[in-house]
Amino acid sequence: MDDGGIDVPEAARSAAEIEERLARRRENLAVTLDEIAVRVHPATIVGDVRARAAGAVDRTAGKASVAVTRTVDGVRAQLVSADGGPRLDRVIPVAVLAVAVTGLLVLSSRRRRR
Secondary structure, eight states: OOTOOOOOOOGGGGHHHHHHHHHHHHHHHHHHHHHHHHHSSSSHHHHHHHHHHHHHHHHHHHHHHHHHHHHHHHHHHHOOOTTTOOOOHHHHHHHHHHHHHHHHHHHHHHHHHO
């Protein structure tokens, strides 16, 4: 079958047609081999791995950022009312707890020094 899709017996083709067809196939093969050489070259493989790793890091960092934002928004919703003012019924106990924990840490560090 020639490149036009028509069945032509080998004997009916001229030597020039056969040589031209072989030359085209050699060129196509050379291009294919060059592409394969580029794909399997160590620098190409390293570049691909780096790109995949950078993409994975970016995705992970993005997910972490979204998680932190959601957490901060959740805490803010608990401590700030809809009008933007502090919810004293929740802020005061949190502040007292923070002062108590800080005081315990200070006392604990003073006792270790003695």
